[in-house]
Amino acid sequence: MADPIEIILTMMIVGQVCISVPILLSRAVKSALNWPLALFLFASGILALNSVTSSLLPEYYAVYTAIAFPALFLLCPSLWCYVEGLTADIPWQFHKKQLYRYILVLPALLISGMILILPSDVHTAVFIHDEEINSPFVSTLFIGLLIMMLLWLAQCVYTLIKIVQRLDQYRKRLKDVFSNHDKKELNWMNWLLLIAVSVWLCSLVTVFSSSLFDQGFFNSNTEMLLSLLLIWCMSHFGLQQKPALATLDSSDTKGTSKVHSNTSDRDNAIDKPVAAKKYQRSALDKTQSERIATKINSAMEQDKLYLDSNLSLQQLSKHLNISPNYISQTLNETLSMSFFDFVNHWRIEAAKPQILANHSTVLDIALDVGFNARSSFYKAFKQVTGQTPSEYRKDQVNS
Incomplete structure (x- = not known):
């Protein structure tokens, strides 16, 4: 049975996503910058349902994992596209060449297909009860999952470095254009990155400690609380923040x-x-x-x-x-x-x-x-x- 606190936190996250995403999609008609933020929040909402789905709806957990796994690989490129658009000199537009940032979604979909064709009893044994199954197909699936998770970690580190560099460059650029930086420096983004890193580290430490010591250093409530803070931060500030440089008159810039x-x-x-x-x-x-x-x-x-x-x-x-x-x-x-x-x-x-x-x-x-x-x-x-x-x-x- 799922922890009541975890259920409450999950519902708060899903509620925040359900409120924010439609607003962002309605704004996306005028500003493409809202698309990556909406995609980031939508993927985060899907991932937040993991524990609740496995506990309350185990019969649908196989379908859920097949959907949630590719969603994981939407987070980093969507966050990067949002930061890129927020700090751009001109209004941000999504171009086909930017699709390469989502390249890891393709192999993730392949893994999802493998998860879907697993027999229900095997899926329950592997993904819910954490049992070992001697099967070449399951072994191949686990190797694929491991490789993809390592690639995701590398993508997270790369994205974090790129965002930090981008924000530093953007803040220097502000000094060439504005005499006051109030509400333009994106200082809230520093807290967002800190929370995001904390969520990732918490998840990793929990996974490795559970595997090595059969006991997690952090419970799922800690991860859910950090995820709630992350999504609230993205929703609250994302709905209010406008690009400082791109809103300048084009004839002047x-x-x-x-x-x-x-x-x-x-x-x-x-x-x-x-x-x-x-x-x-x-x-x-x-x-x-x-x-x-x-x-x-x-x-x-x-x-x-x-x-x-x-x-x-x-x-x-x-x-x-x-x-x-x-x-x-x-x-x-x-x-x-x-x-x-x-x-x-x-x-x-x-x-x-x-x-x-x-x-x-x-x-x-x-x-x-x-x-x-x-x-x-x-x-x-x-x-x-x-x-x-x-x-x-x-x-x-x-x-």
């Missing part, structure tokens, strides 16, 4: 997207040699760059554009009537700053007199000079001055 367009087909993987040649084909010379730098600083000093908390590279480009790519190149090569650091430098300089006057709270000063949050103001202030606002005030007063 031609210059900035050009640098990355050639790498989008290779998962936008930018290594150091590529980054070093970022502006290799640019027609911008040193004299023009210095002239643009003067215009940028004048716009900040005279027009106080930095006071706009939502100021972006594209808005500055429109204001100066200069290509965003030229502005980005000038900031990086001539002023040695990203757009984010450049604008925040002006904000901090505007905040210093108010900090010394001490007539307003730190939050009021932060909002007044263009920051959206007290925490981001503190971080930027210390980065520019090497001190917190209170340390800066005290040091200036004493000097």
